[in-house]
Amino acid sequence: MLNDRSRNEAFRDAVAAAVARGHRKVLDIGAGTGLLSLFALSAGADKVYSCEVSPTSSEMARAIFEENGFGAEARIINKLSTELVIPGDLDERVSLVITETFDSGLFGEHVLKSLAHAWDCLLEQQPQGAQPEVIPGKAEVFACLIESEWIRLGRRVSDHLVKDTLKLQECDLVSEESDEDPYTTERLSRIKHGYRCPSEPLNLISVNFNDRRDVQRLVDGVEWTEEVCCSQSGTLDAVCLWFRLEVGDTWLDTGPATETCWEQAIYPGPGVKVDAGDEVQLHMVCKGHLSISYATKQPSGLTQSPAQTIRLPSDTVRTLNGQLRSSAMLAKEILSSGLSQTCNVLDLSQVPVLGLMLVREAASRRLTWMPNQDSKAFVSAFVKAHKLGGSVSTATELDTLCKEEGGKYDVLIIDSFEFSGLLRHGVLEDVALLRKSCLTPTAIIVPCTIMVRAMLVESQTLEEQSRLVSNDRTLGYAVADSINVFEVRTQQDVNLSSLPHRQLTDVFTLFEINLSDVGLDLPVISAVRAVPVTQSGRASGFCYWFDAECQGGHVISSYSKEGTTSQAAVLLRDPHSVQPGTCLKVVGSCTDSTIDICLDSVKATEAEH
Structure with a gap:
């Protein structure tokens, strides 16, 4: 702000x-x-x-x-x-x-x-x-139907993946709904895969904050409907809402085409197809806050209800959409390597898809997983559909699991990175403890190696998200020194594909972690890299992501065109200009699952020719 x-x-x-x-x-x-x-x-x-x-x-x-x-x-x-x-x-x-x-x-x-x-x-x-x-004196609220693959990926697991990959029939995996939080937020100008508007913007409501009766009317509650005509065909993934504020003689606009401190409010939709000329009925209720529900008036918006609907957190839905195809390929790779029909699998992933697939191919295998609210309903449905009740068991605590006698596992599956783009907290410590206590000497660890990739970027956007960039932004008032005590150098949920930035170096490998070598005496993982500058610019910080290498050379990346995982960034404490022809001394480290990247005190030396 x-x-x-x-x-x-x-x-x-x-x-x-x-x-x-x-x-x-x-x-x-x-x-x-x-x-x-x-x-x-x-x-x-x-x-x-x-x-x-x-x-x-x-x-x-x-x-x-x-x-x-x-x-x-x-x-x-x-x-x-x-x-x-x-x-x-x-x-x-x-x-x-x-x-x-x-x-x-x-x-x-x-x-x-x-x-x-x-x-x-x-x-x-x-x-x-x-x-x-x-x-401000007044506000005007606007809305528009939008089509967005990114929003759709977090709304519903695709039918193809549910039926063909998971082999779940008459089942719908959809995101949870909340009356308390009727909308999420996105900056549509930077949303992954872009967006389209199947309708023209609609002025939903106006409010005069200087009319106490108008304000009280919206506190007490009003409801109304609007008919929206689709101007082009598409998919109804959401309604996007934004507003204009009258601040003195200026109107501040928070719409998708503007660059302000506000994102847009996103009311997830049914994900149905609409054609040009179709009408969508929006039902609004404003009682303290604004909620929106939908109804399509054309046959193209009708779908048949499945026998079972499982509601999951939006991030879990997006994870399934992003990982199911690669998990199926990885399962095939592991199975083709001669995995025992009676092996014990320990899957500590947030959504244990890979472990379930391995057991599905041979019910004589045994899968242990740690239940969580995000995926409990999904796992139960999968186990029931494939009659795996006798093959799947749970463990509530990692420490308890490690103390059990005779519980040796042949396969360990973990999430190496979070949906937000960060290294999963405690992942190295967990692997070290499990290797010592309950994995067989020849156990397969998935992934086997984590490689941290990085590049130096110039990005005013990242700097603005991290701190108040100067007192000039606050019109000369001295604010920066006080607020920047809370500067956030590590940024998560970075979408590199749409982030406004300039790449100043080639992508380089910061360091790699071999999980088969991780022991209880975890050292500080660090590396020093000489990185040539390829473009002139202001060095704001380093964007980074993970390539998790699995069996058979299969790589699961947190930065891919199809992936649903975000990336992360570490901002420099002292952004400065860099020039081609110089070589930066980059220092990377990983302590307590936190990755830090900085430039050595000697910021640049002449590159070798």
């Missing part, structure tokens, strides 16, 4: 104009770092109350006020605005409320409830000067 200079300028100008109109007493709801409060103080407001529920943010705001010369004027209240009392927290009612507590779905951070309470209890009712006012 703080890096969005356009947003900051709009609020600064709007607040300054409001103070100039006579608003001398101001309440900042959800103050965060206190930047909007600083705008009001700088404009000459007499009293500015900064309400922030987070103790950490409240203390940070206090430090920022001090650093900017407003320490004596700081009135920071560590409460929800709906808990404020007068007199006590505030000396009197205020004439101006400013807030920027808007999530991607506009209303998701309870802003309607906060503003309704402010109109009733905190804003002046009989003003002597300027009429009570809220900034």
